[in-house]
Amino acid sequence: MSRKIVLWVSIAILGIFIAVALAAPLLAPAGPYAITGKPLQAPDADHLFGTNEVGQDIFAQLVYGARITLLFGFCSALLAVVISTSVGIIIGYYGGIVDEIVCRVIDVVMPIPMFVLLIVLTTFFSPGVLQVSLLMGLLGSVHGIRIMRSQVLSVARTSFVEGAKAIGASDFHIMFRHILPNVMPLVMVKFVTTSQHMLVMGVGLSFIGMWDTSTVDWGTMIQNAYSGGGVALGLWWWILPPGIAVVGISLALALIGYSFEEKFNPRVGVNRI
Amino acid sequence: MTETKGEGVQEKTRSVRELISISDLKVTFSSRSGLVRAVDCVDLAIRDGEKIGLIGESGSGKTVTGMAILGLLPVNAKIRGTIRYGDHDLLTAPDRTLQQIRGNEIAMISQNSGNSLNPVMKIGDQVAEPLVIHRICSVPDAHREAIRVLSELGFDDPELAATRYPHEFSGGMRERILIALALVCRPHLVIADEPTSGLDVQVRSRILRLIQSQISGNRTLFLITHDLGAASFLCDRIAVMYAGEVVECGPAKEVLSLPLHPYTQGLIASLPSAGLHPIPGMSPSPASLPRGCRFCERCPAALDRCDCDHPDLFLAEGGRQVRCFHYD
Amino acid sequence: MISRRYLLLRLCYSGASFIVCVTITFFLLHLMPGDYITNYLLSLSNTLPKEAVAQFREQFGLNLPITQQYVLYLENILHGQWGYSYAYGQPVLSMIFDKLCWSLVLLIPATILGILIGTVIGAWSGWKSGGKKDFAIFNIMIVIRAIPEFWWAIMAVMIFAFYLQWFPLGGYASISVLSTGLDFFDVLHHAILPITLMTFFIATGNYYVMRNSMISVIGEDYITTARAKGLDEGTILWRHALKNALLPMITITTFQCAAIIMGNIFIETVFSWPGIGYLTTQALTNRDLPLLEGIFLLDSLITIGAMLVADILSSAIDPRIRMGTDE
Numbered sequence: 061m062s063r064k065i066v067l068w069v070s071i072a073i074l075g076i077f078i079a080v081a082l083a084a085p086l087l088a089p090a091g092p093y094a095i096t097g098k099p100l101q102a103p104d105a106d107h108l109f110g111t112n113e114v115g116q117d118i119f120a121q122l123v124y125g126a127r128i129t130l131l132f133g134f135c136s137a138l139l140a141v142v143i144s145t146s147v148g149i150i151i152g153y154y155g156g157i158v159d160e161i162v163c164r165v166i167d168v169v170m171p172i173p174m175f176v177l178l179i180v181l182t183t184f185f186s187p188g189v190l191q192v193s194l195l196m197g198l199l200g201s202v203h204g205i206r207i208m209r210s211q212v213l214s215v216a217r218t219s220f221v222e223g224a225k226a227i228g229a230s231d232f233h234i235m236f237r238h239i240l241p242n243v244m245p246l247v248m249v250k251f252v253t254t255s256q257h258m259l260v261m262g263v264g265l266s267f268i269g270m271w272d273t274s275t276v277d278w279g280t281m282i283q284n285a286y287s288g289g290g291v292a293l294g295l296w297w298w299i300l301p302p303g304i305a306v307v308g309i310s311l312a313l314a315l316i317g318y319s320f321e322e323k324f325n326p327r328v329g330v331n332r333i
Numbered sequence: 334m335t336e337t338k339g340e341g342v343q344e345k346t347r348s349v350r351e352l353i354s355i356s357d358l359k360v361t362f363s364s365r366s367g368l369v370r371a372v373d374c375v376d377l378a379i380r381d382g383e384k385i386g387l388i389g390e391s392g393s394g395k396t397v398t399g400m401a402i403l404g405l406l407p408v409n410a411k412i413r414g415t416i417r418y419g420d421h422d423l424l425t426a427p428d429r430t431l432q433q434i435r436g437n438e439i440a441m442i443s444q445n446s447g448n449s450l451n452p453v454m455k456i457g458d459q460v461a462e463p464l465v466i467h468r469i470c471s472v473p474d475a476h477r478e479a480i481r482v483l484s485e486l487g488f489d490d491p492e493l494a495a496t497r498y499p500h501e502f503s504g505g506m507r508e509r510i511l512i513a514l515a516l517v518c519r520p521h522l523v524i525a526d527e528p529t530s531g532l533d534v535q536v537r538s539r540i541l542r543l544i545q546s547q548i549s550g551n552r553t554l555f556l557i558t559h560d561l562g563a564a565s566f567l568c569d570r571i572a573v574m575y576a577g578e579v580v581e582c583g584p585a586k587e588v589l590s591l592p593l594h595p596y597t598q599g600l601i602a603s604l605p606s607a608g609l610h611p612i613p614g615m616s617p618s619p620a621s622l623p624r625g626c627r628f629c630e631r632c633p634a635a636l637d638r639c640d641c642d643h644p645d646l647f648l649a650e651g652g653r654q655v656r657c658f659h660y661d
Numbered sequence: 662m663i664s665r666r667y668l669l670l671r672l673c674y675s676g677a678s679f680i681v682c683v684t685i686t687f688f689l690l691h692l693m694p695g696d697y698i699t700n701y702l703l704s705l706s707n708t709l710p711k712e713a714v715a716q717f718r719e720q721f722g723l724n725l726p727i728t729q730q731y732v733l734y735l736e737n738i739l740h741g742q743w744g745y746s747y748a749y750g751q752p753v754l755s756m757i758f759d760k761l762c763w764s765l766v767l768l769i770p771a772t773i774l775g776i777l778i779g780t781v782i783g784a785w786s787g788w789k790s791g792g793k794k795d796f797a798i799f800n801i802m803i804v805i806r807a808i809p810e811f812w813w814a815i816m817a818v819m820i821f822a823f824y825l826q827w828f829p830l831g832g833y834a835s836i837s838v839l840s841t842g843l844d845f846f847d848v849l850h851h852a853i854l855p856i857t858l859m860t861f862f863i864a865t866g867n868y869y870v871m872r873n874s875m876i877s878v879i880g881e882d883y884i885t886t887a888r889a890k891g892l893d894e895g896t897i898l899w900r901h902a903l904k905n906a907l908l909p910m911i912t913i914t915t916f917q918c919a920a921i922i923m924g925n926i927f928i929e930t931v932f933s934w935p936g937i938g939y940l941t942t943q944a945l946t947n948r949d950l951p952l953l954e955g956i957f958l959l960d961s962l963i964t965i966g967a968m969l970v971a972d973i974l975s976s977a978i979d980p981r982i983r984m985g986t987d988e
Contacts, residue, residue, distance in 0.1 A: 171675070176956060303816070451904075
C-alpha cells in the first residue's frame with residue numbers, strides 16, 4: 061500500500077518541478093539576471109529566497125535555472141534511451157554480422173571512461189548546455205545497448221515473432237509493432253533512471269564549470285554560492301535552495317524508477333508478498 | 334516389500350504402524366491473482382516400512398505436500414492442519430527440532446533441476462555434510478562414509494569423484510549424488526521428489542533400480558511423481574492427487590490395473606501402452622477451484638450432483654478410497 | 662586453467678580499447694586551432710629562441726605528415742612522454758603522479774571500508790529480504806544514492822565544519838604546515854570528512870549489487886537441498902549462500918577499485934583536496950587540453966586494465982567457467 065503512495069507522491073513532486081520550470085516567466089517576471097535588491101539579503105517579502113552576491117533574486121534564478129537543468133537531464137536521457145533502444149532492437153532482431161560487429165565495437169568502447177572523455181571533449185568544443193547534453197546522451201547510450209539487446213533477444217526468438225514473419229510482416233513492422241511494445245517496460249524504467257543520473261551529473265558538471273558560468277542553472281548557483289563563501293559565511297539561503305531542489309527531483313525520479321523496476325522485475329524489490 | 338506381505342497377519346499389523354500421519358493439510362499461497370489453494374484438505378498416512386507413491390500432474394499439489402512434511406515451503410505459504418511424526422507435529426515444531434529431523438531421520442531426494450547442488454562446493458563435501466552437521470561421526474569418517482556411499486551408488490572412482498564439482502557430472506550422475514546425500518545418514522523415511530525427471534530412458538531405469546535396492550527392507554519411501562511406470566515399479570501403495578486433493582488411494586497393483594476414480598482411469602488410458610488417449614480439457618487453476626467435484630468438467634461419467642456437491646473420500650472394496658459419488 | 666585463447670582474445674580487446682583512446686586524444690590535439698607549439702610555448706613566454714622551437718618540432722614531429730605523427734604520438738605515449746600542460750608548463754605524467762598520491766590517501770581507506778561495509782550490509786539485507794529491516798535499509802540506501810555526491814559534501818562541510826566546527830573547512834593541512842611541516846594527525850583530521858563521504862558512496866554501490874546477488878542465490882534449488890539436509894540457517898548462509906553470492910561481487914569490486922582510483926572529482930573539489938579530481942577541475946577551468954587528456958588516458962588505462970583483471974579473476978574463481986569455454 062505504502063509503495064503506491066510513495067510512487068504517486070514522487071510523481072506529484074516531479075510534476076511540480078516541471079510545472080514550476082514551465083511557469084518561470086509567470087513566477088518571476090523580472091527574469092534571473094535582473095538585479096532586484098541589495099546583495100546577500102536574507103529572505104523577505106520581495107525575495108522568497110533572498111538575493112545572491114550581486115543582488116539577483118535567488119527564487120527567480122531557481123525557477124529559471126530549473127528549465128536548463130531539467131531540459132538537460134531529460135534531453136540527454138531521451139537521446140540515450142532512443143539510441144540504445146533502436147540500436148538494441150535492430151541488432152537483436154537481425155542478429156548475424158550486424159550484431160557481431162556492433163557487439164565487438166561495444167566491447168572495445170565500453171571500458172572507456174565516459175565521464176572524463178566528456179570533460180576532454182567539452183574542453184575542446186567549448187560548447188553550451190545543449191551540445192553537452194547531446195554528447196552525454198550519445199556517450200551514455202553505449203551501456204544501454206547491451207541491456208536492450210539482451211531483452212530484445214529474449215523477445216525476438218519467441219514464437220509469435222516467428223509467426224508474424226510467417227504471415228509476411230515486414231521487418232520494420234515486426235520491430236515496431238511487436239518487439240518494441242514488449243520491451244517498453246524496460247525502456248520506461250531506463251528512461252526514468254537515466255534521467256535521474258543525467259540530471260544529477262548535469263548539475264555536477266555545471267558545478268565544476270563545464271560550461272559558461274554566466275548561464276543560470278542549479279549547478280552554477282551552487283558553485284557560485286560555495287566558492288563565494290556561502291558556507292563559510294553561513295548564508296544559508298544562498299546555497300540551500302538549489303541544492304535542496306536537486307535533491308528533491310533526484311529523489312523523486314529515483315523512487316519512481318525503483319517503483320517501476322519493482323513492478324517489472326519483482327524479485328529485486330522489497331516487501332514481496 | 335514382498336516379505337511383509339508374505340508374513341502373517343500379526344507381522345502385518347505391527348508394520349502397519351504409521352510413521353507419518355498427515356491430517357487435514359491445507360496449503361495456500363497469496364499471490365497477485367488471488368489466493369492459490371495448492372493443497373486442500375489432504376489426509377494421508379505413510380506407514381512404517383511401506384513404499385507409497387503420490388501421483389499427480391504438475392500443479393496437483395504433490396510436491397507441496399512433500400515439502401510440507403519437512404517444512405521446506407517458502408515463507409509466503411499459509412499452512413494449516415497437522416503432520417504427526419512420532420511425538421511431534423511437524424508443522425508446529427520448533428526450528429531446532431526440524432533441523433534435527435531433516436536429513437537425519439527424514440531425508441529428501443530433491444528434484445534434479447540444474448541447480449540442486451551447490452555449484453561451488455565439491456560433491457564429496459556435499460555428500461559428507463549431513464553426517465557432519467548431525468554429529469554422527471567425525472569429519473574424516475564422514476568423508477570416508479561419503480566415498481563408500483558414492484561407490485555403492487555406482488561411481489567407479491569415488492575418491493576422484495568426491496573432488497569434483499557438480500557441473501562436471503551428467504544429469505544421471507547428479508541424481509545419484511542427490512540420492513547419496515539423502516541416504517548417507519540412513520534415514521527412516523526418504524521422500525523422493527520426481528527422481529526421474531529430465532532423464533533419458535536408460536538412465537531412468539537404472540536410477541529406479543538403484544532406488545529400489547537402496548531403499549529396501551524397512552526403510553520407508555514416499556515417492557512423488559507423475560511417472561506411473563516409476564510408481565508401479567517402486568510402490569506398494571499409491572495415492573492419486575488432483576487439483577490439491579487426494580482422489581484415490583489403495584494398493585499399487587490394484588489402483589493401476591483397476592482404477593476406480595475417473596481421473597485415474599483417464600491417466601491410465603493416456604499412457605502410450607493403453608493407446609495414448611489424453612484426458613480432454615485442463616485441470617482447474619488452484620486460484621479458482623470449482624464448487625463441486627473438481628474433475629466434473631472433464632469427467633465422462635459425471636452425474637448431476639457432481640456439479641454442486643463436493644465428494645468426500647468414500648471407502649471402496651479392498652480398503653481402497655475413492656473421491657467419487659459413484660462409490661458413495 | 663583458463664584457456665590461452667581466451668586470455669589472448671581479452672588482451673586484444675583491451676589493447677584495442679586503449680588504441681581507440683589514444684587515437685581520440687591524438688585527433689583532438691591535432692584539431693585544436695593553431696599549433697601545439699603556439700598553444701604550449703605561448704603559455705611560457707612570448708619570444709622564443711629558434712633552437713627551442715626546432716627542438717620541440719623534433720620531439721613532437723610537428724613537421725611530419727599526419728600518419729607519421731600518429732605513430733610518433735603512440736610511441737611517445739608508450740614511453741611516458743604524455744605532453745606538457747598548457748597552464749603549468751610541466752610534463753603531464755609527472756604532474757598526475759604527484760597528485761595521485763594525495764588522491765590515494767583518501768581512496769584507499771574509503772574503498773576498503775566501503776567495500777567491506779557495503780558487502781556485509783548487502784549480504785545481510787539480501788538474506789533477510791522482504792522483511793522490515795531490509796525494507797528500511799534499502800530505502801535509506803536509495804535516499805543516500807539519490808542525493809548527489811557534491812551536495813553530500815557541501816552539507817557535510819556546512820554541518821560538521823561550519824556549524825559544529827569539528828572538522829576544518831577544507832584543504833589537506835592547516836596553515837601551520839608552512840612552519841611545522843606535515844603532521845600526520847593534522848592531515849588525518851582534514852581527511853576524515855572526505856573519506857567518510859566516499860565510504861558512504863562506495864558502500865551503497867556494493868550494497869545494491871550484493872543484495873541482488875544474495876536474493877537470486879536464495880531462490881536457487883541448492884539452498885532448498887541444504888535446508889533439507891538439516892542445516893541451520895547460519896550454516897546455510899555462510900557455506901552455501903555467501904560463496905555463491907560473492908562471485909559476481911569480484912568483478913564489480915575490481916571495477917569499482919579502478920573507477921575510484923581516478924579520484925573523486927566532486928568530493929575533492931568541495932574539500933579543496935589536492936588530488937587528481939581537483940586537478941581535473943582546475944584543468945577544466947584552464948581549458949588545459951594536454952593535462953585533461955593525460956588524466957583521460959590514465960583513467961582509460963586503469964579502467965581497461967581493471968576490466969581485464971576482473972574478467973580473468975571471475976573465470977579463475979568460478980569453477981563453472983574454469984573449463985575454458987569462452988563466453
